[in-house]
Amino acid sequence: MRDRASGRTVGGMRTLFLQAPAVSMLLLWMLVPLGMTLWFSFQRYNLLNPMISGFAGLDNYTYLLTDPALWTAMGNTLLLVGWVLAITVVGGTLLAVLFQQEFFGRGIARLLVIAPFFVMPTVSALIWKNMMMHPVNGVLAWLFNLFGFHAVDWFSSLPLTSIVIIVSWEWLPFALLILLTAIQSLDDDQVEAARMDGAGPIAIFWFITLPHLKRAISVVIMIEMIFLLTIFAEIFVTTSGGPGLASTNLAYLIYIRALLDFDVGGASAGGVIAIILANIVAIFLVRTVAKNLET
Amino acid sequence: MNQTLSKKLVLTLLAWFIALVVFFPIFWMILTSFKTEGEAVATPPSLFFDPTLAGYHEVMARADYVKFALNSVIVSVGSTLLALLVAVPAAYSMAFLPTPRTRGTLLWMLSTKMLPPVGVLMPIYLIFRDLGLLDSLTGLTIVYMLMNLPIVVWMLYTFFKDVPRDILEAGRMDGAGTLQEVLYLLMPLTLPGIASTGLLSVILSWNEAFWSLNLTTSDAAPLTAFIASFSSPEGLFWAKLSAASTMAIAPILILGWMTQKQMVRGLTFGAVK
Structure with missing residues (x-):
């Protein structure tokens, strides 16, 4: 038997050595950009105009928060x-129940x-934009006409x-995949009883399946929220945020400020807001995962 | 008996109807990729036509498809190998040599994944500009590696945790050292887990479309960015778009189908198994 105390230090040293690369890289990846975003958000800094510089105080934030574009983008983000x-959580739950049943060709249908x-987001968006939703040649336009409706642009x-x-x-x-996995651990005897x-x-469904899926559903909601808050590619290749600002979300607004206007200060203030929003969700997700973690 | 059979038939019809509707856009894209540009935009949509490979030939010849595909391969495989290199030791020590701090470290790693990319777009862009990493494969590889590192560590950790302790104990009793333990016991037992973690990381990098659109222009552009270039309104090239898209998603769709079970684990950080 090894001595407890020395075993811990040997283990501690080994742990440090084995984890150091991963931990230090992630630390850098998180702290450096985060620190820079915070710093820039208080600076007057525009790449197109080097004459503007210096400490801006809260100006970037005041400008952003009083800009109606931000509130439009926030509203669009929330709606999206x-x-x-x-749609995905309700649909995913119902489909998980359906695809859990025995039927012919279940494996292939799944x-x-x-x-x-x-499918990569740019491909999804372009298939829908062109082949499905095109107002003249799209499949949906053809279907709408077939049933006597006007095609929608x-x-x-x-x-x-x-x-x-x-x-x-x-x-x-995604929701279906996660919930289908979760539903498979449902106790058959309980359902039979x-x-x-x-x-x-x-x-x-209401009193047994749904309560059983409660945790999986909450995980789906939180993971989706993290990704959905910053949907970008789908907007980039279809509407470019338009017409006007009608489909601009927070991520796309920051992109406009950052790489089209080159307003580093303003984009960073927007970035800080996005980070705060994501963190509110993240706290709940980390808690849920922590409950489930045995080390 | 008869009633269960008819119930099964109704379920079959319903489930297959939904599956086909959901899959339809992908099916239609694959179909369109074998049409001529004229047939691709035909109204009513043509279901029966003479299949042609013209779209594929043109994409391969004109658009330099191979270069973009290679970029995707290099970036996603490269970032995955780097991430595994760093994550395997870390996950090993967390699973087999846990300390009181392990739990905190794991949860902190998870929280770094919650940082929205758009929140750090400006700093990363400027750092890359100053280091000359914009539109470079090296830069994109590094970003993807760091982006996936938390998921990779987590997924490996949950696989390593599943290794039965008794086997390791027995090995130690027989006098196996750390190196032997890793080589002869852990490697064979955890190789499937490491492989599926790697596949998930490849899939996520292959389909990533925020950094690829913002950090690359042409030289290092992977397929996600190349496909996005079809969004310009000048002229409709649906057959070519479909051919390029079909080639871009086919390998990943097959990998995804193969690893769907392990993906659930990785994407939910072990919260749903």
Whole structure:
């Protein structure tokens, strides 16, 4: 038996040595840009105009917070996140129950339905923009005409809705994949017992399946929120945030400030706001994961 | 018996209908990739046509597709290997030599993943500009490695935790040293876990489209950025877009299908198994 105290120091040294690269890299990756964003957000700094410089105090924040564009973008971000969450979580839960049942060709049907999650965002967005939602040649326009409706010019009349549809299509399979895994650990005996006691399928879903999925659903919601808060590529290749600001979310607004206006100070102030928003979600996610972690 | 069969038939119809509707855009893209540009935009959409490889030939010849595909391969495989190199020792020590600080370290790593990329766009862009890393494969590889490092450490950790302690104990009883333990016991037991962690990291890097759009222009642009160049409004090249897209997603779609179970673990940080 090794001596407890020395065992700990040997272990401690080894741990330090083995973890140091990963920890120091992540520390740098987090602290340096974070520190710079904070610093820039209090500076007058525009790459296009080197004459402007110096300490700006809270000017960047005041300017940003009084700019109606920010509030439009925030509203769009909330709508985007809210709608996509509602569609993917409700849809994902129902589909998880359906794809858990025994039916013919279940394996292949499951592969087909989770496929969109593996498609890169720029491809998803462009398939939808062109082949699906094109107002003249798109499949949806053809379907609408077939049933006697007017074809919709999706990206100019319903820009945010179009983005919601595309992003939901990408993330529904994610929710389904996670919830399908979670639903498989449901105790069959419990369901059978409930059925014996005369519970119908809706009662079983509501009182047994849903409570069982509670934690998985909360994990899905939080992970999706982290990614959905900063949806970028889908907007970049379809609407470019337009028309006007109709489909600009917070991430896209910061991108405009940063790489189109080269307003480092303003973009950084926006970045700080995005970081604060993401952290509010992150606290809950880290807590949920921590509860589940045994070291 | 009859009732269960008819129930199964109804479920089959419903589930397959939904699966086909969800998969339809991908199916349509693959179909369009074999059409001529004229057929691609035809109304009503043509389901039966003479398949042609013209779209593929043109993408390969004109758009320098191979260069972008190679960039994607280099960046996603390179960042994955680097991440594994750094993450395997870290995850090993967390799983097998836990200290009171391990839990905190793991949760802190998770929290770094929560930093929204757009929040640090400006600093990263400026650092890259000053170091000459804009539009370079090195720069993008580093960013992807750091982006995926927390997920890689976590996923490896959950796999290492699953290794039965008894086997390691037995090995130690037989006098196996640390190196032998790693080589003969841990490696064979954890190789599947390391492989699926690597695959997840490749998939995430391959499909990443924030940094690739903002940090590359042409030389180092991976497929995500190349496909985005089709979004310009001048002319409609749906067959070419479809051909390029089909080639870009095919390998990852197959990898994704193969590793879906392990992906759940990695993407939820072990919270759902």
